[in-house]
Amino acid sequence: MILRRIAAILFLPMMFAFGSGVYLYLGTLKSKVVKTRADLPTVTKPRLVLPGTMFVVQDGRLFKLKDGGFSEIGGPGDWSQPTLTPDHTRLVAVLRNGYSSDLYLLDLDGHIVKRLTKNDSRIVDYNHWAFYPRVSPDGSTLYYSYDGPKHVDSAPGDDLSIWSMPLNGAQYQARRRTDPYWYTGGDVSPLPLAGTALLYVQHSIDPSTAVHSQIRLQSRTGDLIGKPLTSLADDCSQPALSPDGTQLAMICTGGKQTARLEVAPFNGTSLGPARILIEGGLYASPAWSPDGQALAYFAPSGAAGHFELWWLAVPAVVTASPSPTASPASSASEGGAASSIVVPSLPTTPVPVQVTQGVDLSATSPPAWY
Amino acid sequence: MEGRGPARRRRASRLHPVRLVVLTLFCLLLSGTAGAAAYFFPVVVAGVSQTSQTVVVPPNDSPGVKATPTPAAVPGAPFTVLLLGSDDDGKNKSPLTQSMILVRVDPAGKHVTMESIPRDLWVPLSTGGSGKIDGAYAYGGPAAAIATVERNFHVHVDEYAWVGLTGLIKLIDLLGGIDVFVTNPVLDDAYPDDINGGFLYGYKTVAVLPGAQHLDGAHALQYVRSRHNDINGDFGRSARQQEVLLAMKVKASTLNAADLPDIVSALNGKFKTSMGLDRVRSLLGVANAFDLANVKQIVLYAGLYTSYDHGAAYGGASVIIPHWSQILAVTRENFP
Numbered sequence: 061m062i063l064r065r066i067a068a069i070l071f072l073p074m075m076f077a078f079g080s081g082v083y084l085y086l087g088t089l090k091s092k093v094v095k096t097r098a099d100l101p102t103v104t105k106p107r108l109v110l111p112g113t114m115f116v117v118q119d120g121r122l123f124k125l126k127d128g129g130f131s132e133i134g135g136p137g138d139w140s141q142p143t144l145t146p147d148h149t150r151l152v153a154v155l156r157n158g159y160s161s162d163l164y165l166l167d168l169d170g171h172i173v174k175r176l177t178k179n180d181s182r183i184v185d186y187n188h189w190a191f192y193p194r195v196s197p198d199g200s201t202l203y204y205s206y207d208g209p210k211h212v213d214s215a216p217g218d219d220l221s222i223w224s225m226p227l228n229g230a231q232y233q234a235r236r237r238t239d240p241y242w243y244t245g246g247d248v249s250p251l252p253l254a255g256t257a258l259l260y261v262q263h264s265i266d267p268s269t270a271v272h273s274q275i276r277l278q279s280r281t282g283d284l285i286g287k288p289l290t291s292l293a294d295d296c297s298q299p300a301l302s303p304d305g306t307q308l309a310m311i312c313t314g315g316k317q318t319a320r321l322e323v324a325p326f327n328g329t330s331l332g333p334a335r336i337l338i339e340g341g342l343y344a345s346p347a348w349s350p351d352g353q354a355l356a357y358f359a360p361s362g363a364a365g366h367f368e369l370w371w372l373a374v375p376a377v378v379t380a381s382p383s384p385t386a387s388p389a390s391s392a393s394e395g396g397a398a399s400s401i402v403v404p405s406l407p408t409t410p411v412p413v414q415v416t417q418g419v420d421l422s423a424t425s426p427p428a429w430y
Numbered sequence: 431m432e433g434r435g436p437a438r439r440r441r442a443s444r445l446h447p448v449r450l451v452v453l454t455l456f457c458l459l460l461s462g463t464a465g466a467a468a469y470f471f472p473v474v475v476a477g478v479s480q481t482s483q484t485v486v487v488p489p490n491d492s493p494g495v496k497a498t499p500t501p502a503a504v505p506g507a508p509f510t511v512l513l514l515g516s517d518d519d520g521k522n523k524s525p526l527t528q529s530m531i532l533v534r535v536d537p538a539g540k541h542v543t544m545e546s547i548p549r550d551l552w553v554p555l556s557t558g559g560s561g562k563i564d565g566a567y568a569y570g571g572p573a574a575a576i577a578t579v580e581r582n583f584h585v586h587v588d589e590y591a592w593v594g595l596t597g598l599i600k601l602i603d604l605l606g607g608i609d610v611f612v613t614n615p616v617l618d619d620a621y622p623d624d625i626n627g628g629f630l631y632g633y634k635t636v637a638v639l640p641g642a643q644h645l646d647g648a649h650a651l652q653y654v655r656s657r658h659n660d661i662n663g664d665f666g667r668s669a670r671q672q673e674v675l676l677a678m679k680v681k682a683s684t685l686n687a688a689d690l691p692d693i694v695s696a697l698n699g700k701f702k703t704s705m706g707l708d709r710v711r712s713l714l715g716v717a718n719a720f721d722l723a724n725v726k727q728i729v730l731y732a733g734l735y736t737s738y739d740h741g742a743a744y745g746g747a748s749v750i751i752p753h754w755s756q757i758l759a760v761t762r763e764n765f766p
Contacts, residue, residue, distance in 0.1 A: 067450075071453075074454075074457070074461075075458070075461035075464075076461065078461045078462055079461035079462060079465035079468070080465060081465065082461070082465030082466055082469075083466070083468055086465075086466060086469045086470075086688050087469070087688070089686065089687075089688035090686075090688045090692070091684045091685050091688070091689050096606055097606070159635040161637070184619070184633060184634060184635060187619075187635050189617065189635070191637075191639060207617060207637075210619070217659050218617040218618065218619045218635075218658075219615075219617065219659065220615055220617070241661075242661070243660065244614050244615075244661050245616060245617055245659070248615060248639070248640060261640075263613075263615065263640070269661070269662055269665075269731055269733065271613050271614045271661065271662070272613075273613070273614065273640065297640060297641065311642075313611060316611075317610070317676065317677075317722070318611070319611060319642060342611060343642060344641050344643065345641065359642075360644070365606065365607065365608070365644060365680075365681065366606075366644060367609075367643070367644055422643075423641060423642050423643040423644065424639045424643050
């Protein structure tokens, strides 16, 4: 009898422990997609050391990537789309605030230097959006997308137009630069060129009412609708001009849910034949390396689907010897990480290299890289 | 004393090592089963309360349409699901179905066809009279929605699945968000601000920027629900809903049985379906098998398939008038 009691006493905790173990074990069998949550960039180690300094965004927080490591800059808030001034001494970034967004001038540590726009209102209808800030090559003018005026005869929808204002001026000095195709969402991604010329992306519809994106060139300030540089059917957007101004990187979808990363020669007035660098994925926000020989962009990695930073050497059309200092170096010297990869210089076939792992970078905020 | 000897032997024999091992294994099996049962308990509860919902569809007098929905008899045979989505925010006692999508799944051919039904489509309702098709569910539940679709579109609906807005948000968050390529900016100055317990008829501004991006549940909902500044109105929204469904499919293809309790708790009370757990499980298998290239998407855009109208004939409402010859042709072709 005593033995049975002892056995029972021993069996009960054993059963409880085993049952709990089974419960916990089943929990470990969950698919990665359910379990995976993104890490903060600052707790990750990039696989590559990219040249220069890059600013990216995750979950409304600004991060600086320099010398193979991330550091967070700036204060709290929902920040996005940082862009550099041409002298690389300031950033302009978007701060979303519930129903509206504003542009701010920041120093390179993310401290606010000046609020550039005031788009918030206690009355919902009077709120406005400002996105895609870009500073002109001479540093004098700020270009951006803005949803004003709206719901008036001349502007019936909520759509975005391209606006410009003096970087050192005030919002009342802003002028509308483009006339959007109403109810398509409007014009985005301004890319000011030398002088007053402007590249931007217009959204419009074809006769079958399908919405397309198209890169356009506005040569003169008074032309509210620019000249198309890409076809409607190609659905190209997110233009990024190389540092020497001779190549345009862009994302094209052809109306599909997958994209192509393309590069085309640009002579200031028209695009040459585009080369497809990679295709078939969800590529976003290409940005040129400071030397103009590589691109950084965002794309998901694996089932978790978070957007990671990728690096891609751009094969030269005319064979050129790469500068030894231009290519990213192995991060082994920075910390001896086992995952470090040595990137070949200017491969003939572009091979994307994943730079980050386990983060979730904002794919609608192009990297600001210098 | 002599009588106690055999009893002691019997007791001693019960603790024989073989018996002890058997008893141990039995106890482990019992406790393991209890552990597994505890893990899957939410699934069982949901399986009882949310799946295998019985619907009695009124007889259908449309030519070529079966009287009532019946599960596909042959495993692996194509079947049609009517997906229903409602903003169950409390504005209406019986929610409308702002999203109605016919989905034909062909497991053998690994092919999926989706046809979005405009919410404002003016049709004869199975419950009597005519009205916008999104009211069928409100008037008579899933049975009325199925019957209305069957009678007007001349299709046979095998199953239905209904999801509420907050259920969709939680499900997408559980999946870790979805990846979509947003074609154009989605800006809406009159987006309903009714999810987080605020004023039911309040509104706010939303902006979803174009390009490939990762959307969490709340932003994915903004993407599929906004329609006020879309040049294609509800049709544009329908196309976006299909994009999100496909993005969810990509994520769902990585799920397994161990994820079911989390999914069930996420969808608690916000999901109903006529499908049994076995068919839900087989659908996950189908999601794994087919490629996005084998998905056909149909939106009944204004012009060819429909046209806009409004006025007293429709109770003063703005409605969408079906062009049945074109609609039935495309439906018959894709939902044989």
